[in-house]
Amino acid sequence: MTGxxxxxxxxxIDRGQSIDFSFNGKRYAGLAGDTLASALLAxxxxxxxxxxxxxxxxxxxxxxxxxxxxxxxxxxxxSSIPNVQATMIALEEGLVARSINAWPSLTxxxxxxxxxxxxxxxxxxxxxxxxxxxWHWFEWLIRRAAGLGKVPVVPDxxxxxxxxVECDLLVxxxxxxxxxxxxxxxxxxxxxxxxxxxxxxxxLEGVRTFEKTAALGIWDHGFVLAASEGRVIxxxxxxQIILATGKQERxxxxxxxxxxxxxxxxxxxxxxxxxxxxxxxSGIFFVNNDLGWRSAIEAAQCGVGVRAIVDARPQVLPELxxxxxxxGIDLFxxxxxxxxxxxxxxxxxxxxxxxxxxRLACDxxxxxxxxxxxxxxxxxxxxxxxxxxxxxxFQPDGLVANVEWAGPEPIEAEPIWTVHGGDEKTMFVxxxxxxxxxxxxxxxxxxxxxxxxxxxxxxxxxxxxxGKLSSVPGAMILAETIGAEPGTLSASKVRPPFVPTAFGLIxxxxxxxxxxxxxxxxxxxxxVREGAxxxxxxxxRPAAYPVGGEDIQAAAEREAAAVRxxxxxxxxxxxxxxxxxGPEAAAFLDRVYVGTPSTLKPGRIxxxxxxxxxxxxxxxxxxARLQDGSFLLSPSSAFADRMVRLLEDLLxxxxxxxxxxxxxxxxxxxxxxxxxxxxxVLEALQxxxxxxxxxxPHLSVREGQLDGSEVRIQRVxxxxxxxxxxxxxxxxxxxxxxxxxxxxxxxxxxxYGIEALEILRIEKGYxxxxxxxxxxxxxGDIGFGGAIAKKQSDFLGRRALTRRSxxxxxxxxxxxxxxxxxxxxxxxxxxxxxxxQSGGFVTSSQFSPVLGRGVALGLVEQxxxxxxxxxxxxxxxxxxQARISETVAYDREGGRLDT
Amino acid sequence: MMRIACPNCGLRDEREYAYGxxxxxxxxxxxxxxxxxEEYLFLRAxxxxxxxxxxxxxxxxxxxxxxxxxxxxxxxxxxxxxxxxRP
Ligand SMILES: [Zn+2]
Numbered sequence: 001m002t003g004x005x006x007x008x009x010x011x012x013i014d015r016g017q018s019i020d021f022s023f024n025g026k027r028y029a030g031l032a033g034d035t036l037a038s039a040l041l042a043x044x045x046x047x048x049x050x051x052x053x054x055x056x057x058x059x060x061x062x063x064x065x066x067x068x069x070x071x072x073x074x075x076x077x078x079s080s081i082p083n084v085q086a087t088m089i090a091l092e093e094g095l096v097a098r099s100i101n102a103w104p105s106l107t108x109x110x111x112x113x114x115x116x117x118x119x120x121x122x123x124x125x126x127x128x129x130x131x132x133x134x135w136h137w138f139e140w141l142i143r144r145a146a147g148l149g150k151v152p153v154v155p156d157x158x159x160x161x162x163x164x165v166e167c168d169l170l171v172x173x174x175x176x177x178x179x180x181x182x183x184x185x186x187x188x189x190x191x192x193x194x195x196x197x198x199x200x201x202x203x204l205e206g207v208r209t210f211e212k213t214a215a216l217g218i219w220d221h222g223f224v225l226a227a228s229e230g231r232v233i234x235x236x237x238x239x240q241i242i243l244a245t246g247k248q249e250r251x252x253x254x255x256x257x258x259x260x261x262x263x264x265x266x267x268x269x270x271x272x273x274x275x276x277x278x279x280x281x282s283g284i285f286f287v288n289n290d291l292g293w294r295s296a297i298e299a300a301q302c303g304v305g306v307r308a309i310v311d312a313r314p315q316v317l318p319e320l321x322x323x324x325x326x327x328g329i330d331l332f333x334x335x336x337x338x339x340x341x342x343x344x345x346x347x348x349x350x351x352x353x354x355x356x357x358x359r360l361a362c363d364x365x366x367x368x369x370x371x372x373x374x375x376x377x378x379x380x381x382x383x384x385x386x387x388x389x390x391x392x393x394f395q396p397d398g399l400v401a402n403v404e405w406a407g408p409e410p411i412e413a414e415p416i417w418t419v420h421g422g423d424e425k426t427m428f429v430x431x432x433x434x435x436x437x438x439x440x441x442x443x444x445x446x447x448x449x450x451x452x453x454x455x456x457x458x459x460x461x462x463x464x465x466x467g468k469l470s471s472v473p474g475a476m477i478l479a480e481t482i483g484a485e486p487g488t489l490s491a492s493k494v495r496p497p498f499v500p501t502a503f504g505l506i507x508x509x510x511x512x513x514x515x516x517x518x519x520x521x522x523x524x525x526x527x528v529r530e531g532a533x534x535x536x537x538x539x540x541r542p543a544a545y546p547v548g549g550e551d552i553q554a555a556a557e558r559e560a561a562a563v564r565x566x567x568x569x570x571x572x573x574x575x576x577x578x579x580x581x582g583p584e585a586a587a588f589l590d591r592v593y594v595g596t597p598s599t600l601k602p603g604r605i606x607x608x609x610x611x612x613x614x615x616x617x618x619x620x621x622x623x624a625r626l627q628d629g630s631f632l633l634s635p636s637s638a639f640a641d642r643m644v645r646l647l648e649d650l651l652x653x654x655x656x657x658x659x660x661x662x663x664x665x666x667x668x669x670x671x672x673x674x675x676x677x678x679x680x681v682l683e684a685l686q687x688x689x690x691x692x693x694x695x696x697p698h699l700s701v702r703e704g705q706l707d708g709s710e711v712r713i714q715r716v717x718x719x720x721x722x723x724x725x726x727x728x729x730x731x732x733x734x735x736x737x738x739x740x741x742x743x744x745x746x747x748x749x750x751x752y753g754i755e756a757l758e759i760l761r762i763e764k765g766y767x768x769x770x771x772x773x774x775x776x777x778x779x780g781d782i783g784f785g786g787a788i789a790k791k792q793s794d795f796l797g798r799r800a801l802t803r804r805s806x807x808x809x810x811x812x813x814x815x816x817x818x819x820x821x822x823x824x825x826x827x828x829x830x831x832x833x834x835x836x837q838s839g840g841f842v843t844s845s846q847f848s849p850v851l852g853r854g855v856a857l858g859l860v861e862q863x864x865x866x867x868x869x870x871x872x873x874x875x876x877x878x879x880x881q882a883r884i885s886e887t888v889a890y891d892r893e894g895g896r897l898d899t
Numbered sequence: 900m901m902r903i904a905c906p907n908c909g910l911r912d913e914r915e916y917a918y919g920x921x922x923x924x925x926x927x928x929x930x931x932x933x934x935x936x937e938e939y940l941f942l943r944a945x946x947x948x949x950x951x952x953x954x955x956x957x958x959x960x961x962x963x964x965x966x967x968x969x970x971x972x973x974x975x976x977x978x979x980x981x982x983x984x985r986p
Contacts, residue, residue: 220900220913401974652962652981654926
């Protein structure tokens with residue numbers, strides 16, 4: 001217990017307002033204005049976490065978004081947020097936080113044994129150590145011991161919000177330069193937005209200011225995401241961006257530099273000035289630049305015990321030396337801190353002076369190894385950097401469209417990255433990921449030459465702080481090790497988000513039901529009333545209508561049997577409905593379909609295939625010729641949207657013809673009446689046209705009235721039964737459904753769902769593209785070779801069908817598969833080839849109630865030439881015997897279509 | 900996320916558009932040889948620099964158009980309607 005609250009000072013705290021909070025199960029009190037980190041320090045809590053790999057004890061290092069050790073799990077009842085930086089949490093009454101990564105406990109830590117085994121945990125240790133005999137033997141242990149925070153077990157209850165903002169100028173960073181730029185632009189009449197991580201910014205006239213807001217990244221054309229208090233995400237579009245993001249301090253790698261109590265010098269300065277918190281009673285500052293001195297002097301001025309300043313440089317400004325001496329601080333020039341001592345916290349350091357080593361006791365250490373420009377957003381925007389020798393830092397350089405760097409002047413610093421002579425395995429470069437100087441040198445010996453490879457091999461900079469402290473030192477140490485010129489290796493590429501960000505915030509309101517809005521059928525309420533069980537097929541569609549405790553399968557078999565023996569009613573509304581009209585409509589469609597729509601007579605319908613330019617089947621479906629220059633296409637439900645886009649693409653880009661395309665899919669509901677009694681049901685509703693097969697044959701279309709409503713009826717069938725697809729305006733869907741149910745009552749009409757339709761279409765060998773075909777299936781493979789041979793002209797995919805691979809006799813072809821034991825073949829089961837390898841697979845399989853056995857389809861090599869052959873089907877260690885058969889298992893002659 | 904100027908609608912966010920691949924590909928005749936067909940189907944320019952490509956204002960007016968985009972900076976150098984030669 002070394003940190004404490006000073007008796008006076010502290011620009012941000014309100015001493016009159018005490019705030020209770022809990023950390024690792026213990027209760028503490030802080031003050032209004034504290035961060036969790038400052039309150040912990042004020043309470044003397046030094047050990048705040050354990051490192052990722054070695055589980056070494058760690059304390060608070062920084063005061064802002066650079067913090068790498070003090071990651072906590074913020075708990076709100078059963079829900080919690082992992083990996084939050086304690087330095088970025090404003091203290092609130094009742095706040096509950098826990099250290100992450102301290103299983104089984106923070107103080108008695110079994111994984112601390114890792115520290116003694118650290119030889120095993122060198123660079124690339126995952127790849128080297130745990131591969132033999134099997135990574136999975138170790139995985140659970142590693143994941144448990146090496147994980148960061150815990151994934152919450154309940155959905156995130158936080159409500160996130162997304163807002164869109166536009167501005168002429170976005171200023172990121174509310175320091176002196178940022179404020180000046182914002183004020184000037186506002187005076188020039190621009191709309192200005194200023195964002196800053198901090199709060200308490202002065203209000204500027206004409207400037208919108210978002211406080212406690214982190215810019216997460218910069219994307220193309222002035223697009224910026226910014227997070228306010230982790231709850232609101234701003235999607236900002238700025239004509240111009242000024243980056244006034246300031247600078248960030250870095251450390252120096254010496255032995256045991258990760259002991260709790262060793263902090264950034266500037267962070268100590270902030271804790272003292274802003275929160276009146278002293279990290280200890282006797283401190284040593286190890287610096288290579290003037291700002292490190294100022295932090296030490298400021299701490300001493302506020303009453304903190306500063307014992308010594310150790311500067312790597314031979315001298316300093318007389319003014320600084322004078323002021324330091326006035327506070328009784330011992331000064332050591334041309335000197336280094338070689339190592340720190342202590343168990344669990346720092347209790348002393350060994351100093352390397354020109355005249356030898358000496359040891360000093362202390363209870364905190366402030367380190368300042370120089371300053372980097374906070375250039376993360378600059379490089380995310382595509383900006384380059386250039387090594388600046390004087391400051392030993394990579395400064396933004398060159399130009400980025402619409403982005404301006406307004407960072408501070410570089411701070412002069414001595415080049416000192418590591419202090420030689422100590423144990424390099426305890427000289428930490430990245431605290432959070434436990435990467436040491438020894439790891440970087442090992443990687444260099446193994447010939448890693450690029451910082452990007454170094455990053456992935458050692459995990460340097462891969463923690464939640466994204467290497468804010470470690471990236472530049474890591475690159476400099478690698479350069480030094482491989483003998484590269486200083487500055488020729490710059491820090492690894494920084495990626496968004498700039499600060500840890502909850503996934504929920506990025507998605508904001510687009511989650512749960514709003515992630516993808518459901519599409520409901522026009523007659524949804526009708527299906528609810530009929531007892532449908534819905535499934536999401538892109539639309540919420542009835543899977544089946546179970547009665548009397550049936551499961552889905554039993555219901556589907558009953559419904560399918562009813563269609564075969566009587567009549568059924570199916571909602572096919574999602575079926576695509578695309579009007580294609582114009583003088584050249586027929587000629588255009590000849591180029592789209594495998595068949596030849598131009599030869600179709602008005603009033604008739606034909607089945608067709610659409611291919612991509614690879615010759616692969618994209619979709620199948622019927623098209624009707626309504627009039628000479630007007631067609632109605634019925635692509636499958638899942639392809640309807642893509643079909644419209646494909647046709648528009650072709651018309652606008654490839655074949656500019658006198659044709660218009662209109663998607664009317666959602667304007668009409670479709671009721672399919674199917675079964676031997678289908679015609680009787682329609683007859684009962686006073687159709688305005690004759691229904692007989694002579695006057696209204698299979699594959700034709702009629703428009704007229706049914707039950708007083710305007711309808712378009714297509715005689716097509718996906719069940720193999722006499723079938724009418726009745727299109728009515730979507731608003732009349734329920735009314736028509738009711739009318740059909742009433743008219744069907746004498747014939748035992750039942751509603752049937754998708755599952756029954758599956759049974760019916762597999763019995764008939766009707767394919768479902770994407771299920772019974774894959775990305776290689778061509779028309780010839782499903783029995784449409786003849787249609788192509790007859791057609792002379794070009795169409796989508798035709799050229800590809802003449803490639804050698806398309807003509808190969810070994811292609812997989814669609815066949816039926818009949819189980820010899822009567823059971824149901826497994827979808828995805830492989831058809832064993834003579835070689836023992838896979839020679840095809842089962843694509844669809846169902847129990848057929850009308851046949852009393854399983855029916856299946858499959859893609860099998862040379863299948864059409866092997867009808868009658870017995871094959872073995874293998875799936876998950878089980879085997880089935882099956883006969884290759886015709887695709888059509890029921891009513892091969894098709895007589896039932898035309899009763 | 901880029902901003903793209905639709906020839907009909909003006910400057911809109913990228914999310915309103917869909918990408919349609921390289922522009923100005925000439926679909927070969929049916930009697931072309933296999934190599935010509937392979938090049939049409941599979942070979943693309945992929946330059947580091949200015950790239951002519953097709954976009955469609957799919958959540959807007961629906962028009963297909965061409966633009967030239969710098970693949971490194973994502974600067975949109977030109978937008979021009981379908982059927983016009985690359986400027
Ligand atoms: Zn548009």
